[in-house]
Amino acid sequence: MAIFHSNLPSLATLSFPPSKPFTIANPKTPTKPRSAFPITSRGIKTKCQCFDIRNPLIPDPKNDEGKDKVLENSVGFVRSLWPGGSWWGLSVDDNAEIAAAKPVTVIFALRRMWELIADDRWVVIVAFGALVIAALSEISVPGVLAASIFSAQSGDSVVFSRNSQFLVILCFTSGICSGLRSGCFGIANMILVTRLRESLYSAIVFQDIPFFDREAVGDLTSRLGADCQQLSNVIRNNVHLILRNAVQGTGALVNLLTLSWPLALSTLVICSVLSIIFLFYGQYQRRAAKLTQEFTAGANEVAQETLSVIRTVQAMAGQVSFCKHSRKCGLWIVEYEFQYLIPVNTVIRNGMMHKTKVIALLLGGMSIMCGHVSAEQLTKYILYWLKLQRVMGQIQFVNVSFHYPSRSTVPILEDMHISVEANEVVAIVGLSGSGKSTIVNLLLRYYEPSNGQIYLDGFSLRELDIRWLREKVGFVGQEPHLFRMDIKSNIRYGCSRHCEQPDIEWAAKQAFAHEFISSLPDGYDTLVDDNLLSRGQKQRIAIARAILRDPAILILDEATSALDSESEHYVKANNLHYGDKLFNRFSTIKAADRIVVLDAGRVIEQAVDTNDKEAMDLQEKAADEVVEEPPVLEETGKGKNMEQRNGDKVAKEREGPKGLPYHQVPQPLVDFSSEALEQL
Numbered sequence: 001m002a003i004f005h006s007n008l009p010s011l012a013t014l015s016f017p018p019s020k021p022f023t024i025a026n027p028k029t030p031t032k033p034r035s036a037f038p039i040t041s042r043g044i045k046t047k048c049q050c051f052d053i054r055n056p057l058i059p060d061p062k063n064d065e066g067k068d069k070v071l072e073n074s075v076g077f078v079r080s081l082w083p084g085g086s087w088w089g090l091s092v093d094d095n096a097e098i099a100a101a102k103p104v105t106v107i108f109a110l111r112r113m114w115e116l117i118a119d120d121r122w123v124v125i126v127a128f129g130a131l132v133i134a135a136l137s138e139i140s141v142p143g144v145l146a147a148s149i150f151s152a153q154s155g156d157s158v159v160f161s162r163n164s165q166f167l168v169i170l171c172f173t174s175g176i177c178s179g180l181r182s183g184c185f186g187i188a189n190m191i192l193v194t195r196l197r198e199s200l201y202s203a204i205v206f207q208d209i210p211f212f213d214r215e216a217v218g219d220l221t222s223r224l225g226a227d228c229q230q231l232s233n234v235i236r237n238n239v240h241l242i243l244r245n246a247v248q249g250t251g252a253l254v255n256l257l258t259l260s261w262p263l264a265l266s267t268l269v270i271c272s273v274l275s276i277i278f279l280f281y282g283q284y285q286r287r288a289a290k291l292t293q294e295f296t297a298g299a300n301e302v303a304q305e306t307l308s309v310i311r312t313v314q315a316m317a318g319q320v321s322f323c324k325h326s327r328k329c330g331l332w333i334v335e336y337e338f339q340y341l342i343p344v345n346t347v348i349r350n351g352m353m354h355k356t357k358v359i360a361l362l363l364g365g366m367s368i369m370c371g372h373v374s375a376e377q378l379t380k381y382i383l384y385w386l387k388l389q390r391v392m393g394q395i396q397f398v399n400v401s402f403h404y405p406s407r408s409t410v411p412i413l414e415d416m417h418i419s420v421e422a423n424e425v426v427a428i429v430g431l432s433g434s435g436k437s438t439i440v441n442l443l444l445r446y447y448e449p450s451n452g453q454i455y456l457d458g459f460s461l462r463e464l465d466i467r468w469l470r471e472k473v474g475f476v477g478q479e480p481h482l483f484r485m486d487i488k489s490n491i492r493y494g495c496s497r498h499c500e501q502p503d504i505e506w507a508a509k510q511a512f513a514h515e516f517i518s519s520l521p522d523g524y525d526t527l528v529d530d531n532l533l534s535r536g537q538k539q540r541i542a543i544a545r546a547i548l549r550d551p552a553i554l555i556l557d558e559a560t561s562a563l564d565s566e567s568e569h570y571v572k573a574n575n576l577h578y579g580d581k582l583f584n585r586f587s588t589i590k591a592a593d594r595i596v597v598l599d600a601g602r603v604i605e606q607a608v609d610t611n612d613k614e615a616m617d618l619q620e621k622a623a624d625e626v627v628e629e630p631p632v633l634e635e636t637g638k639g640k641n642m643e644q645r646n647g648d649k650v651a652k653e654r655e656g657p658k659g660l661p662y663h664q665v666p667q668p669l670v671d672f673s674s675e676a677l678e679q680l
């Protein structure tokens, strides 16, 4: 019989259905700081710390000596964190069977891979050759570039022309060889993983029957699927990168040493310290990844076994949840420890990176004094770095033209100029198809403009890291997608900082979603289901999600279209909150500092004061220009199935003023900076 208790230190011996034992604890082991509870999973024993993965400062309420234990636990917890402490002992237990196996060294793994690739080694050789040529070309570019500039300054046209030609050749070789390198590594990776799967599969199927008695099907399929895929990722990303960085790093170091040895040495010291830290962190990460794989394989196995005997399992539902929970526990412990280490790693890494910048600044200052670097260059560098830390939110579309790749003959935006200042709220209105969503697509860099440039705080979007850029922009689309998980997790989704329940509730309140969420039976823990929430409620949750991320730029692309009727209630209740404005698309336009009217991908008019007559006229004009097309809405839902009735409901919700279908009414696309939102 299976017994489960959520308090791990007091776990009794557990057994899992259907047949094989999964022992998670020794009931007689006293709870001591860093005591290890062996988990046996298919013959693999791992050490798992039990009490200290939770808050060690919380005493066991059933324990009379709770306070002493708190102190003892705390001391033990701190000691375990020192280098060599048991916190780092994620590795397989010394006595475990797995530990007896010969460790796989990098050389051994590379040799095995080399053997596997056999007749197709030429691909790797070409890839490596291309890698070296590309890296050497890239390293040479700065030197030749500087030489070209200086030769131009000194008026030496012969040297300038020679350097320029050389630069063009370098650009070509670097581009072509980079492409060749990626392609050949991709092919080598594919060949290797296919061969690995083949040989692993044949090794498995030719095993004796007792092997299959011992090994679980879930484990084996996990090896064939997930493990081979992991290896593929490592080869595709890591091996390729390591080789490239090694060649480029060596070249860069030689260059630096010849240019300025103090700068080179200080960089070398910082890089060495960083390398040591990353080495330790990498080892720990590898162990954690290994354990995670083991536990995942175990979980696969349980799922497979459970599904294959589903009738029996359904008759004993209690064992199912226990089994799932217990297996998860192991994975959770490993991931929990690992999550603790991530911030430590980030702090160290960022600290060192900032030190590099400070040293660069000091050396840059000295270089200015010696006349090697101009003050303008250094200021630009520092400003570039500091401004980009905090986005102000100034957006400029300069001469932007665009067509979608699939319709290259149809221009969507033409010579567009739009400028949005920091803290300004701009409503972009226009008929359906006029290009509002396309503007968002370009701003989020889903597509690149065919012509012209888009700037954020004066920097071209092309120069910015896409992930970084998207982190700074909060976007709520026309049909926000919610995931099939609880509301709390949906709001928290994509938020990089740590958020507690009060933060989530705060965001929900700002988005006017708190009340309806609280009225649900499970509140914030309610599972999001397609039929549970109205479109307007989904939009509110999506807006709360965007607000929680505290973006520098907030874009609402018709994200409030379903909220008009619902928000009326709140407006009537005289609850003066910016949500009132946020949730009403016409008041949203009024709340804007400026209205920009689009027509067929061009800005046709703009109005600054949205309450003045000119702005009203613009809205009227845009509304009058809609194509008359009577809405086809039936009066009753009689004789219709649920789906059709829901469709009608949505259509009604989308109905705009003057009885026009929603898609015919000029729709706003609103850009709020977060500070402007606060003002609202």
Ligand SMILES: Nc1ncnc2c1ncn2[C@@H]1O[C@H](COP(=O)(O)OP(=O)(O)OP(=O)(O)O)[C@@H](O)[C@H]1O
Pocket: 404, 406, 407, 412, 430, 431, 432, 433, 434, 435, 436, 437, 438, 439, 663, 667
């Ligand atoms: N992925 C795409 N590929 C090709 N054409 C597209 C694509 N997305 C949009 N378009 C076309 O680009 C034009 C502008 O579309 P866009 O979605 O930007 O308009 P919109 O003003 O946001 O319209 P709505 O208010 O209806 O959302 C339309 O003619 C549309 O058909």
